[in-house]
Amino acid sequence: MLRFFLLALLANTPVTIDGMSATPPADWKSEPVTSSMRRAQFSLPHVAGEDRDAELAIFFFGEGQGGDAQANVERWKTLFENAKPPKVTDFKVKNVKVTYFDISGTYLFKARPVDPSLTAEKRPNHRMLAVVWESPHGPYFMRLVGPEKTVTKYKAAFDAWLKSFK
Numbered sequence: 001m002l003r004f005f006l007l008a009l010l011a012n013t014p015v016t017i018d019g020m021s022a023t024p025p026a027d028w029k030s031e032p033v034t035s036s037m038r039r040a041q042f043s044l045p046h047v048a049g050e051d052r053d054a055e056l057a058i059f060f061f062g063e064g065q066g067g068d069a070q071a072n073v074e075r076w077k078t079l080f081e082n083a084k085p086p087k088v089t090d091f092k093v094k095n096v097k098v099t100y101f102d103i104s105g106t107y108l109f110k111a112r113p114v115d116p117s118l119t120a121e122k123r124p125n126h127r128m129l130a131v132v133w134e135s136p137h138g139p140y141f142m143r144l145v146g147p148e149k150t151v152t153k154y155k156a157a158f159d160a161w162l163k164s165f166k
Helices: 002-010 069-077 148-163
Strands: 015-017 020-022 029-031 038-044 054-060 087-093 096-109 121-134 140-147
Touching: 015 038, 038 140, 038 148, 054 148, 069 096, 069 121, 096 148, 121 148, 140 148
Parallel strands: none
Antiparallel strands: 015 020, 029 038, 038 054, 054 140, 087 096, 096 121, 121 140
């Protein structure tokens, strides 16, 4: 009984997006949000040989705000240079259209990505998995970004988590 209680304490709280919920994997560390536009954020521990953790952030800018999927795909491309051609796929989770974007290369990190007054810090060998979640009161946006090997390690769990929303 004590073991079950301790495991429950270690498990992450489910993430709810527009009435649908899914529990993130236990090794994703839930963190306090750093902006009012973020609904949730997680740190995903880096793999050996890499110097930083990956970050998953879930954004909501207000109903109908933040642009459509195509506009976001085009903007996300500008966050990388020397990138491999990105992969963009669409699928559904229940009745929600999901646009899934996968890119790797040199990440042009800014604390506020669309702030033109900031100079980007170049982070080579990074990968980003980004999602536009087009729920009825959305859209919501998710970005998993970090060192390429670390993001690659978590990709299958991220994909499974996305598809587990009920």
